[in-house]
Amino acid sequence: MSVLDDQRLARAYLVRVAEPPATELVSFVGELGPVDAADRVRARDCPEKVWQETSARAGYDLAEQDLAEAERLGARLVIPEDDEWPSWPLHSLTLAQGNGIREAVPPLALWVRGQRPLDEAADNAIAIVGARAATGYGEHVASELGFGLASAGFPIFSGAAYGIDGAAHRGALASEGFTVAVLGCALDAGYPAGHEGLLNRIAESGVVISEYPMGTSPAKHRFLVRNRLIAALTEGTIVVEAGQRSGARNTAATAGALGKVVMAVPGPITSAMSVGCHDLIREAHASLVTSVQDVAGAVGKLAAGEQPRASPRRRTDRLGPEALRVHEALAPRRAKSVQHIAAESGVPVSRVRALLPALEIDGFAEHGEAGWRRLDS
Amino acid sequence: MSVLDDQRLARAYLVRVAEPPATELVSFVGELGPVDAADRVRARDCPEKVWQETSARAGYDLAEQDLAEAERLGARLVIPEDDEWPSWPLHSLTLAQGNGIREAVPPLALWVRGQRPLDEAADNAIAIVGARAATGYGEHVASELGFGLASAGFPIFSGAAYGIDGAAHRGALASEGFTVAVLGCALDAGYPAGHEGLLNRIAESGVVISEYPMGTSPAKHRFLVRNRLIAALTEGTIVVEAGQRSGARNTAATAGALGKVVMAVPGPITSAMSVGCHDLIREAHASLVTSVQDVAGAVGKLAAGEQPRASPRRRTDRLGPEALRVHEALAPRRAKSVQHIAAESGVPVSRVRALLPALEIDGFAEHGEAGWRRLDS
Known part of the structure; x- marks a missing residue:
């Protein structure tokens, strides 16, 4: 077996035994490398803080089964030792962690379904996120932005949820662009139930990503933890609709903390689903965006020769x-x-x-x- | 006749002979006082620059008729020598003029219809302006803001136009609050035709203002010139809806140049009538406002004990x-x-x-x- 195979097996074990973000385990792996770190955790021969993060599942040594099951699903475990690992985008997490944001922990590995390489997915990517209970307006806008940005060559990240997420993915798929779903559960969790077909279509032309091992069920805290990956792997996050409390605002806040561009789409002030967007613009100084060109301008990717809009002249x-x-x-x-x-x-x-x-x-x-x-x- | 009567007659003459903003005439009046300045203009005994501004109408000596006609309409000419002259708000024009904004010229006098004193109208006032071709959404928002702000004690200024202006005035009237219409034509111009009843109702409980002498018809440049008065006499201007080119944006730009607070209400990005508002927020850093409380916060008039909204807690x-x-x-x-x-x-x-x-x-x-x-x- 190659060194890379050993490292992949070790990380498959580690990614199952600790619930992310596993601050102590990640730094332990950084010191010892994945193979030694996995052996030490299995043997309970690790610092107490690492054991706190791993004890609950240290006996779940399912690495080979997990890798086999992934293969059956058309998935693979991408590890930092792989060429396709998106090192540079994920470096934003390490930097933020150094700046005292404890939860900004890079993933130990990522389960990926779909043929395209992960580093390509995270190149010039934009996240489009928002409320599950979206309005027709919000879904229309998410779908138009997904279509327009994907057509312009930006991979579109979202969370595969109902509402805004689904509309953004569908818009990108309709343009035959690159779209990426990042899940808060395992690749095989079949969640959300109504989006199985959508996830299959995403995996055909783009990729579906999860840091959770097979069988992990969705949970609120996992969506929040997942949001850091959406924020880290993209240049900027657009919130299309968000209520006063919303997971999308969490993604936006994380994007801001990671030094990424935070954008929000305004809407009617009479709509509860735009309250979060307006708050982001007013309080978090998110860039107000209304078009593909606005987004390209906000993330500093206006194509050569393109100008910000000018007023028509009389x-x-x-x-x-x-x-x-x-x-x-x-x-x-x-x-x-x-x-x-x-x-x-x-x-x-x-x-x-x-x-x-x-x-x-x-x-x-x-x-x-x-x-x-x-x-x- | 009293000195004040002489000054009023002189200003009634001057306000007719020069089309505002009359930069040179205003400073000539500042030097000589209104009575001498009027005599010198009548006699063509004035600097060439002043003559440029006054020659076209210097022979129109209708001061007494104008004052009599005003009385017949229940109006009066308010002049800087009156106690009710809103010196402090209008000082923003003088300051801006000193900073090189040539058009920021204070009015020579103001024709006012309605009983309430002008300085009271301009105390803590807010302007609500926007497109004539407003949408139902825009009119609803203008009316709600007019109602809520007037109820909270802010006099509501607007331009009496169709669309947003009318809705803002009506909202303020419905709250039995103070509302002020500033016209781009004479008080007796009967413009806009469909708002005669509205202007009568405004004059009953509030005031209608114009710097144009009786008989002056509306014109585009007069609306722009009028906008500087709306901006100067208020603490801040809210643009509710505005197309990509819009007089409301001119009022907002003037308000900004005068150091007043510029606010804009967002709307659907699919609505052409919200394009101007979104541009203002994005490009001119207008404050995004969605509620009376936002407006009060933006102009720094949150009542004691009021807090900006907090997120509800679970x-x-x-x-x-x-x-x-x-x-x-x-x-x-x-x-x-x-x-x-x-x-x-x-x-x-x-x-x-x-x-x-x-x-x-x-x-x-x-x-x-x-x-x-x-x-x-």
């Missing part, structure tokens, strides 16, 4: 303030004398005399027997 | 991370053993044993013959 925009006043004092049907125009606009007669011929040349005014009329542009 | 919020994991590993109907709970939660058996009785005391868990069950709060 022909009259190039008129000076006096010319504008003269132009407005004209009427389209009723001709007026120069004196009348001067009084109405407050512009001196001499200036009116000078401005009218210029306006006529530019097609803004017309001179007839009875005086001057307005031409509208 | 009972489980006070549980530590391990206790939460144990609580979630429990099932409501199926009793589980301590070992089972430890494996499922990843929390060491010894800690699970310690945490379960504490969870039971707090009503989160129940112990029976077959093991532990979850109680939901």
